[in-house]
Amino acid sequence: MSTAAADSPGHGADDRSVSKVDLFSQAAARAGSYISQERVGRVFPSRESLQALNALTDWSLAHPLPAEEVVDRLADIGAASAVRSTGGRYFGFVTGGTEPTALAASLLSLAWDQNGALPAMSPMVSTIDTLAARWIVELLGLPTQAVASFCGGASVANLIAVVAARDSLLAARGWSVAESGLRGAPTVHVITSRESHSSVGKALRIAGWGSAEIHQVDTDELGRLRVDDMPNVTGPVVIVAQMGNVNTGHCDPINEIADWADARFSAGNYWIHIDGAFGLWAAASPRQRHHAVGVDRAHSWATDAHKWLNTPYDCGVVIARDGMDLRRAMSATAAYLPGDSATADAGWSDELREPMHLGLQMSQAARSIPVFAELAVLGSNGVAELVDRCCRHAERLASLLAEGGVDIPAPPGLNQTLARFDSDTTTDAVVNAIQDGGRCWAGATTWNGRRAMRLSVCDVSTTADDIETSAQAILAAWDSVTG
Numbered sequence: 001m002s003t004a005a006a007d008s009p010g011h012g013a014d015d016r017s018v019s020k021v022d023l024f025s026q027a028a029a030r031a032g033s034y035i036s037q038e039r040v041g042r043v044f045p046s047r048e049s050l051q052a053l054n055a056l057t058d059w060s061l062a063h064p065l066p067a068e069e070v071v072d073r074l075a076d077i078g079a080a081s082a083v084r085s086t087g088g089r090y091f092g093f094v095t096g097g098t099e100p101t102a103l104a105a106s107l108l109s110l111a112w113d114q115n116g117a118l119p120a121m122s123p124m125v126s127t128i129d130t131l132a133a134r135w136i137v138e139l140l141g142l143p144t145q146a147v148a149s150f151c152g153g154a155s156v157a158n159l160i161a162v163v164a165a166r167d168s169l170l171a172a173r174g175w176s177v178a179e180s181g182l183r184g185a186p187t188v189h190v191i192t193s194r195e196s197h198s199s200v201g202k203a204l205r206i207a208g209w210g211s212a213e214i215h216q217v218d219t220d221e222l223g224r225l226r227v228d229d230m231p232n233v234t235g236p237v238v239i240v241a242q243m244g245n246v247n248t249g250h251c252d253p254i255n256e257i258a259d260w261a262d263a264r265f266s267a268g269n270y271w272i273h274i275d276g277a278f279g280l281w282a283a284a285s286p287r288q289r290h291h292a293v294g295v296d297r298a299h300s301w302a303t304d305a306h307k308w309l310n311t312p313y314d315c316g317v318v319i320a321r322d323g324m325d326l327r328r329a330m331s332a333t334a335a336y337l338p339g340d341s342a343t344a345d346a347g348w349s350d351e352l353r354e355p356m357h358l359g360l361q362m363s364q365a366a367r368s369i370p371v372f373a374e375l376a377v378l379g380s381n382g383v384a385e386l387v388d389r390c391c392r393h394a395e396r397l398a399s400l401l402a403e404g405g406v407d408i409p410a411p412p413g414l415n416q417t418l419a420r421f422d423s424d425t426t427t428d429a430v431v432n433a434i435q436d437g438g439r440c441w442a443g444a445t446t447w448n449g450r451r452a453m454r455l456s457v458c459d460v461s462t463t464a465d466d467i468e469t470s471a472q473a474i475l476a477a478w479d480s481v482t483g
């Protein structure tokens with residue numbers, strides 16, 4: 001593609017023939033027809049459909065196109081090549097689909113284009129942010145004073161939380177990271193499990209801990225941290241637990257971990273962070289809450305709205321028991337910013353709620369808008385029902401596969417199912433066949449040293465029929481592989 005200066009006039013902002021309203025309506029209509037077809041046809045595009053992408057390489061900076069044509073052609077190419085992760089039969093990674101109200105509210109939010117950094121930039125977003133954050137804390141049964149803040153995803157939420165943990169534990173020892181940095185600071189230990197998500201390791205690395213400094217605790221047969229393997233360290237210590245093992249879906253025993261820490265360390269000497277990118281939502285369901293016993297005893301939590309809550313990307317949530325801990329770690333000052341952003345340790349009040357001081361970003365999308373709209377429609381019962389339904393589907397999928405002779409190496413935890421077929425080679429071949437076949441989509445993983453198909457049920461639109469159809473497709477793929 002040419003990057004030369006334009007040699008033909010553009011068709012952009014000052015072209016009066018382009019109406020913003022018309023373009024928006026055109027795009028909305030095309031998006032609507034995509035949605036009407038999202039359950040139809042292949043889940044993952046065929047190689048032939050992906051050829052549609054080649055057309056994009058003919059576009060060039062030197063030859064701008066009319067806006068209507070760009071929207072039209074993008075809509076054609078996108079519809080042909082998009083992965084139908086919102087169509088009920090996509091079980092790859094832990095992706096989630098789009099809940100209709102959240103999707104519709106995102107569209108409004110795009111049109112409003114609010115900067116959610118500060119109340120001064122958008123009083124409307126500020127109000128919605130505060131309310132949505134409170135609802136999340138309430139839904140998850142966390143301490144009422146806890147403060148939630150929206151961010152790009154659980155990886156970012158984990159990073160914000162471990163930085164807040166580090167700075168808070170050091171502050172309790174009279175050490176200000178903001179003033180003195182990390183060189184020469186008292187040692188802060190870290191304990192996590194061998195099964196914690198890679199984003200936790202990445203967050204810890206960015207926050208200053210090398211892998212050799214991290215105590216990695218053994219896990220049980222379901223991938224849960226074994227409290228009896230926790231090391232004898234002296235404080236201060238950050239303990240990173242997980243709700244929702246990425247393979248099995250099972251949760252670390254939070255209550256026992258909190259008991260273990262309580263018995264060894266005084267307050268201010270330990271910090272429990274829970275990475276619950278998807279599994280934290282178990283706490284929102286009375287039926288699943290037994291997985292979350294003790295969840296309210298942690299100091300911080302990370303989760304995603306874009307996974308199991310089914311908002312569009314990208315929407316993660318970091319929550320801290322004390323909002324001042326987020327503010328101490330994340331605040332930034334500038335002469336042009338309103339108010340006093342100093343990190344007074346005076347305690348949290350809602351007037352201090354300025355999203356840019358509770359996370360990494362200054363300018364930011366109004367991520368709370370789709371969350372707020374969805375929660376307004378679902379209410380707490382609707383969220384619990386969404387969680388329960390996905391768990392039921394995951395169970396059903398496992399039993400249909402087991403009835404067909406497939407090995408289920410771990411009972412499904414929450415919304416995750418693992419499946420093994422004869423040998424590692426056959427398992428990989430079945431996964432490939434399923435991905436090529438197009439009726440549903442699942443990924444592969446290694447669990448307990450052996451290959452497994454990994455199925456995550458977290459799309460709001462998945463039905464019981466989708467589960468039956470997908471189980472049949474998987475059994476048929478196994479048949480075809482083994483001849």
Ligand SMILES: Cc1ncc(COP(=O)(O)O)c(C=O)c1O
Binds near residue numbers: 242
């Ligand atoms: C347990 C866990 N933690 C963290 C993450 C990272 O989340 P994100 O992709 O939203 O950054 C994931 C992603 O799948 C996850 O499953």
